[in-house]
Amino acid sequence: MIEAFRSLFAPPRHFILPIAALWIGLALAEKRSESHGVSREQLNNLTFNSLIAYVLGGRLFFTLSNLSAFSQSPFSVFSPNPDLFDPTGGLAAALLVGLIYNQRQKLPLWGTLDASTPIFAVLAIGVHLAHFAAGTAFGSPTTMPWSIDLWNANRHPVQIYELFASLVIFGWLWIKKPNPHRGIYFLTFTALTSAARLFLEAFRGDSVLLFGGIRLAQIVAWAILAVTLFALDGLRRESPANAERYEV
Amino acid sequence: MTILHRRLASLLVLLFGLVWIVVSADRTGSSTAGMIPAPQAGFPAPDFELQTTAGETIKLSNLRGQAVLVNLWTTWCPPCRAEMPAIEKIYNEYKDKGLIVLAVNMTYQDTPAHIAPFIAEYGLTFRILLDDTNSVGSAYQLRSLPSSFFIDRRGIIREVVIGGPMAEALLRTRVEEILK
Numbered sequence A: 001m002i003e004a005f006r007s008l009f010a011p012p013r014h015f016i017l018p019i020a021a022l023w024i025g026l027a028l029a030e031k032r033s034e035s036h037g038v039s040r041e042q043l044n045n046l047t048f049n050s051l052i053a054y055v056l057g058g059r060l061f062f063t064l065s066n067l068s069a070f071s072q073s074p075f076s077v078f079s080p081n082p083d084l085f086d087p088t089g090g091l092a093a094a095l096l097v098g099l100i101y102n103q104r105q106k107l108p109l110w111g112t113l114d115a116s117t118p119i120f121a122v123l124a125i126g127v128h129l130a131h132f133a134a135g136t137a138f139g140s141p142t143t144m145p146w147s148i149d150l151w152n153a154n155r156h157p158v159q160i161y162e163l164f165a166s167l168v169i170f171g172w173l174w175i176k177k178p179n180p181h182r183g184i185y186f187l188t189f190t191a192l193t194s195a196a197r198l199f200l201e202a203f204r205g206d207s208v209l210l211f212g213g214i215r216l217a218q219i220v221a222w223a224i225l226a227v228t229l230f231a232l233d234g235l236r237r238e239s240p241a242n243a244e245r246y247e248v
Numbered sequence B: 001m002t003i004l005h006r007r008l009a010s011l012l013v014l015l016f017g018l019v020w021i022v023v024s025a026d027r028t029g030s031s032t033a034g035m036i037p038a039p040q041a042g043f044p045a046p047d048f049e050l051q052t053t054a055g056e057t058i059k060l061s062n063l064r065g066q067a068v069l070v071n072l073w074t075t076w077c078p079p080c081r082a083e084m085p086a087i088e089k090i091y092n093e094y095k096d097k098g099l100i101v102l103a104v105n106m107t108y109q110d111t112p113a114h115i116a117p118f119i120a121e122y123g124l125t126f127r128i129l130l131d132d133t134n135s136v137g138s139a140y141q142l143r144s145l146p147s148s149f150f151i152d153r154r155g156i157i158r159e160v161v162i163g164g165p166m167a168e169a170l171l172r173t174r175v176e177e178i179l180k
Helices: A002-008 A013-036 A040-065 A067-072 A074-078 A087-104 A109-134 A158-175 A184-203 A216-237 B003-023 B078-097 B112-122 B135-139 B168-179
Strands: A148-150 A153-155 B049-052 B057-059 B067-073 B099-105 B127-130 B147-151 B157-162
Touching: A002 A109, A013 A040, A013 A109, A040 A067, A040 A087, A040 A109, A067 A074, A067 B168, A074 B168, A109 A158, A109 A184, A158 A184, A184 A216, A184 B003, A216 B003, B067 B078, B067 B135, B067 B168, B078 B099, B078 B112, B078 B168, B099 B168, B112 B127, B147 B168, B157 B168
Parallel strands: B067 B099, B099 B127
Antiparallel strands: A148 A153, B049 B057, B049 B127, B067 B147, B147 B157
């Protein structure tokens, strides 16, 4: 079954998984967006504007950081090849466009983030599935009985661990009663996701290592977790009169 | 749960996180690949030995010290055909800097009689290898054509591009990376 899945979604077909996840996440988020102070139409526009910015921004950043290569073949800018892409640049462009849209529509920032949380949660599931299909973000070698044969070794099925964690996080957030304070929903998702990454990164076989074998992703996840817990504490401490609240 | 309890729980989580970071550190210092060859970025490239169309025997590991682009292709695959002129151009541009292109024809799923006219049609000057037993296709876990593996001077795969056609700029950026 694992092999059938990996064959069906072998690269470059694995890209369909995060795209499908984005679509499902958006459909789910739309159901509850009004309760976060964001209309369905606004959430749709925000998502599609950010998506377009991600695609164009990723290509633009890649082009700018490899200008000499493109100056000799400028038409490569229009190539459909997805490898001509800078994901960090794409993410930065998507965030920027999202923020601009949010401000122009005068949407509440925490409300928008809460409304978008199901999109992020389902997208995470799609990304882990894509990693599993492509064999990327792979685990370290192990002798555990549930190991999978990947890249010529028996490895931790770390993509499955991460997929399972994402499913639990999404499921828990989806059935949880919404907190009346704005921002709690999004911050809870961020805290759980960074905690999961902090824990599961230990089983990855492709970590970027710092001094003493410390894994960079764990440091980043720990820092995000610390900031998120601090922010959660701050939001919960706000007196009911000052806090942004939903009409529930 | 009171505020004090929440804060204590948060502190405990963060403390556990720090301990986990230290405990789970990778002492080997090379979590990425180790010494297991595999067709994935960060791993040593699986070795192979094949004959070229000219009858020359090429062993990948003998090319250590040079940057190698291994391209798996067939004559009937449209994106393989489409990217050949760009590969030829990049090869001519960078061969003096140490680039070697090994275009491995998946002969076991191609028509051998079509290979020579193909080479002539595109004026290919790099080495064309014939994989008539699927040895390279199997070692490189071929799933889509074309597939390209950019191998640096130490024999480590730096980038894998599945599918095509590769744009000239993409080839140039990846080749410059493995020539470093």
